[in-house]
Amino acid sequence: AVFFWGTSSSFTPYFQMQPIRILFPALALFLVTRYLLDNRTILYYPIHLVGAVALLWNFEIGLPLFFCWLFQLTFLELFAPNVKTAVWNILRHYATGAGCAFLAFSLYAIVIRCAYGSFPNFNLVLLTLKMTSLGAFALPVPLLHPWNFLPLLYLTGLLVGVRCVLRRTPSPQDSLILYCAMWGCATFGYYIGRSHNLNLIAINREFIFLLVLIADRFWQAAHTPVAPPVWRLPHQRLFLAILFYFLVMPFAEMPCALQTWAEVVKSRWTEPQDNQPAPVQDLEFIRKHTQPGERILIFSENNGAYYAETQ
Known part of the structure; x- marks a missing residue:
């Protein structure tokens, strides 16, 4: 063999x-x-x-x-x-x-x-x-890592469901948010078992989908005349913190990314490349x-x- x-x-x-x-x-x-x-x-x-x-x-x-x-x-x-x-x-x-x-x-x-x-x-x-x-196939879980924001967003989705139960005000959008949050928590265990960056990319589809749903829900609440200020709602504050991270981090990581891309481009030009995949x-x-x-x-x-x- x-x-x-x-x-x-x-x-x-x-x-x-x-x-x-x-x-x-x-x-x-x-x-x-x-x-x-x-x-x-x-x-x-x-x-x-x-x-x-x-x-x-x-x-x-x-x-x-x-x-x-x-x-x-x-x-x-x-x-x-x-x-x-x-x-x-x-x-x-x-x-x-x-x-x-x-x-x-x-x-x-x-x-x-x-x-x-x-x-x-x-x-x-x-x-x-x-x-x-x-x-x-297990890999250790890094302490400070972008994965930290996945459970925070899933917690936001779960809080939306809890809020519906406490206020007795169910809505189809909030129900879908809760479903995506539960499914995200389940798939997140796949990354915890094997904490590789590629696995984090593979399971972030639920994260992105949930991010869009909560953003839409937040936008609707912000444009409702009787909506309370966002700082009074814990799940919306948590969502704003996550959204702020995703808006700011690309600019913070840009110097490192430029250096990485420069090394890749340099290697492409200086090292011989094999035409066969x-x-x-x-x-x-x-x-x-x-x-x-x-x-x-x-x-x-x-x-x-x-x-x-x-x-």
Whole structure:
């Protein structure tokens, strides 16, 4: 067996994140947005099914997606006219979610049984969680870092939901803000487990989406004649602090960025460049050091492409 760690270009698709960990969250976010803003109750069961299938697609992303939807429905039931109705509806939501999950797993097991002659081992869906819980691929979390602002914004979104409950004034926009905040808290754990800067970039889509939603909400509140001053609302003060950071930091980082870009441009002009991209060089390396029919094991971000091209 040949063990190979291939280098990858920044433009090469990183399938573990795109589309594996983006497909179902993006679909769920679209459906939940339509459900909340347009009051499309017809999407109730499709969202449950999307969450159930996401458990099979990628468990560590599907699990928070599945429960964020249930928590969102629980939040909406807090505004029911009486406690009995709220409790009954909450139980119905969770029973529906469990039923959809059971249906998805059952159909998947039947299909696998018919296609391959044996039932799937569902314990394998926990394999990644077991490995990461033991510290595999873990990186230490830096103390002072741009990640500090992600939980602050998610806290802002959660405070919006708390404010709705205390004032008994629900709105579709605030419900969507709460959903994005809960989903952001869930995906933030992915960065905490492996605190690499690229992982922070990969999970900031919820942060940006939530930033836009809260900015729009803040703009509406600021232009309401009866709106209280912003310094009286803690979640708006917190949002202003985060927004100020993002407006100021690009200028503060500009000297460092200019120095970095100068070094990159200098290296491009002074160092010889290979016209072939890194994946092509990696494939040539594999073909050169292996024999036809030899079984090899490839460790690389692009292992799927390398396996396909070397069959």
